[in-house]
Amino acid sequence: MNELSSIKDKWILITGASKGLGREMAVLFGEAGANLIVTARSSELLEELRSDVVASGVECVTVAGDLRDAAMLEKVKSLCINKQIDVLVNNAGVVDITPLEGVSDERIDEVIELNLLIPIKLTKAVIGMFKDRKRGVIVNVNSAGGKKPVPDHTIYCASKYGFNGFAETLKLEIKGLGIRIITVCPGKMATELFNAAGRTMDTDAFISPREVAQGVLYMLEMSPKCSHAALDVDRMS
């Protein structure tokens, strides 16, 4: 008997869906029949994504803006409630690769806010709804850097370790309530994350975000009997 639970007709919110892993998850989840709310700053890339996704016959709502902007964050939170989302995917993130004394205070705020505070605030916005319904899934895109220190990634690792601590502690609070947290900890993926941080890298040996998205889809579709799940994947060399 196939015990997988389909995401067809479910509503899923994905932050940072304009490119990289977020975009791969959006396309894959749309192909699997999920309706989507997708956010990022680039409205142009989100519209391109929307036209790709609706070709699968699902709904796709785009919300363009900076998640660090309070009005934008409120808009996204309201949509989560209005659409009664089933799955929250905390994916948007930035990396910083600088020895500590070289990082500006503004950059520290940006990394901590986007990688840690916004996922906490979005989770807080939906957790009551998930508790009332006794179901709901939260996908946290963390990082290998949330589990082991990486040289010169001090602020990034601080944000991802904090995100991990938040999620692990929240698991105690939601125990037995039918809510599942999926934690995704990839090593280096072939996305634009490092370019956005001003680093050019040879991504040939990096993990494909498509493969990571496929792993997330598999875990999303596990039967409701399954509790929290985690995907740790690093590159071979």
Ligand SMILES: NC(=O)c1ccc[n+]([C@@H]2O[C@H](COP(=O)([O-])OP(=O)(O)OC[C@H]3O[C@@H](n4cnc5c(N)ncnc54)[C@H](OP(=O)(O)O)[C@@H]3O)[C@@H](O)[C@H]2O)c1
């Ligand atoms: N790539 C890796 O090696 C790697 C490894 C481990 C974990 N991760 C994690 O994977 C997640 C996705 O990263 P990725 O590799 O797919 O990077 P990416 O291609 O750079 O995508 C990042 C996404 O976040 C959005 N974003 C960035 N700043 C934003 C802001 N202020 N407001 C709203 N959206 C914002 C970007 O869209 P706009 O630019 O259009 O706003 C984009 O859609 C991140 O949490 C990252 O930490 C990545």
